[in-house]
Amino acid sequence: MSMQRCCPPGEIASDEFGAAAELLKALADPHRLRILATLARASDEVCVCDFTAALPLNQPTVSHHLRVLREAGLVTGERRGTWVYYRLADGARERIVAAVDGALRAQVRA
């Protein structure tokens, strides 16, 4: 006999990681991580003008990154007068860790 199998069948995880990948994609940029870190360490909200001043990016690019984070549900923005203030969304960290755990925690399914 030839054809010896490489291994027992094994279980392959089903394809349900689209949402998790979207969330992690929003995270996977150094400038966006820096924005999130600033928001996480600020007790309150942060003005967009502070980001444009601190980041080595032009204003439209900063606005773009804020939009990506907003659409991922990781931050929320609120206009107050001329300025717009951003803050971390509630449970942002927990949602991310849950996405990671959904893939990497060696769990038994029901």
Place this chain on the structure above:
Amino acid sequence: MSMQRCCPPGEIASDEFGAAAELLKALADPHRLRILATLARASDEVCVCDFTAALPLNQPTVSHHLRVLREAGLVTGERRGTWVYYRLADGARERIVAAVDGALRAQVRA
């Protein structure tokens, strides 16, 4: 006078998230998440042939994703005979969570 400030100076996180972004970029793909989930739930290693059989991708594409995960230090591969077996790298989940926490945990630095 005009020119009223939008907010007190505030602290902007320094630019040290390049490595974290690289790690998260390796994660931010549904097929790679599925590969990691399979490895996390397998008590032992998994043969490449199982991935090529289970994923809706051609063999070179699977090999590409495994390489990305390998170069990110998330998995390790070992050739045994004709087949190559992959397993989750030690502390993979912890490294990822640490990268997330480095950005999102509201901590005071030393």
Place this chain on the structure above:
DNA sequence: TCGTAATATCGATGCATGTCGATGCAACGC
């Protein structure tokens, strides 16, 4: 040694994304 099977690598292609200048829009002061 030769053929075959399992992976990895290479080169090309198409799509996604980060970046920027130009412009639009909203809010404020005059």
Place this chain on the structure above:
DNA sequence: GCGTTGCATCGACATGCATCGATATTACGA
């Protein structure tokens, strides 16, 4: 009203990346 300022959107451009076919590499069996 008008001008200015802060931010968002648009369009264009370049780069990056996922995907694949073709080919190379490695190991095994006859």
